[in-house]
Amino acid sequence: MSYMNKFEEQIIICKECLKGISQKINNNGVPSNNINYQNLYNELYKLSELLPTHLTIYQKRLRDFILPNLKMRDIVSYNQWGQQIIFPCTGINPYTLGEVIATLIYIDENKHEYDNIWVNIHPCIIQSSQKLFNDAHYAESVEAAFLEINVRIKEIIKLKTGEDIDGVPAMQKAFSVNSPILKLHTDIISKTGKDIQQGYMELFVGAFRCIRNPKAHEKISITKIEAIQKLHFASLLMYEIDKAKINTL
Structure with missing residues (x-):
């Protein structure tokens, strides 16, 4: 499979992953912070590795902003003796999820502009x-x-x-x-x-x-x-x- 075919296939995989998350939220009433982030994270990371040159800015956005903030932050608390207690979170940050949707739409709409380098x-x-x-x-x-x-x-x-x-x-x-x-x-x-x-x-x-x-x-x-x-x-x-x-x- 060629490089660009892998890139386009990975876009489809990410869209399907988002579709599954949206169905859980809209059809089943499951909030995003109760949906495990790991699968979406893995697929978005793979996509960031395949982005062509004209989408480099979105590679940086995925790696520097979206992926580090995709997971809900762990909850930090302290007991009566002042000891720190961390409650791990694996849910999806709803604010970052909106960024994922907007970014993926743009990447999908502009995926074929790579041909311009040959003009x-x-x-x-x-x-x-x-x-x-x-x-x-x-x-x-x-x-x-x-x-x-x-x-x-x-x-x-x-x-x-x-x-x-x-x-x-x-x-x-x-x-x-x-x-x-x-x-x-x-x-x-x-x-x-x-x-x-x-x-x-x-x-x-x-x-x-x-x-x-x-x-x-x-x-x-x-x-x-x-x-x-x-x-x-x-x-x-x-x-x-x-x-x-x-x-x-």
Whole structure:
């Protein structure tokens, strides 16, 4: 099951859990503070683990406010000798229950907005990385994106020169300031043209030194937000390749 399917299934489980609680309150007259909180707590915690990036604020709300206050506070009393007596409570706090209902409604109504992160991503990056990302394989999705860039540059160099190189050497050769295979400015003789060519060469080389190569050679774990940032960077580089002109000299 994909990451997003798990997320949507967990929303359904939480809604069913709330439905059962509502039936006890409305049909059977059982107050929420007499309904055990543990099952609802467990399912909401699972949901908080699955919330996509655009709902991060609700992940924080669930973890910092709703879950810590879902259970009624234990009753503290003192006997005639001043000794503290604690009466444990396992019921649901009615005020927090209202927050749960409102939060779950919002999450359910906005669950599909996660697709928006792909709106401006290059189609080649979507094809290589979207499924991996949606299945929560964040590092692998980034590696696949930069592999796609590597393959594309490698093919261009091979067609132009017959050389079979990739990675950092390929980026240096493709975007060389003095004898580029791919020109990123119409006039690479001018200072502006040279600066742009040099700048993008350094971006491509830096991407492969800092992002692609480490992920290709060792197991690295990254967060969802880090993956989104790096996928947008890969997309930027891929769009620059689209705009570049083959140097005919």
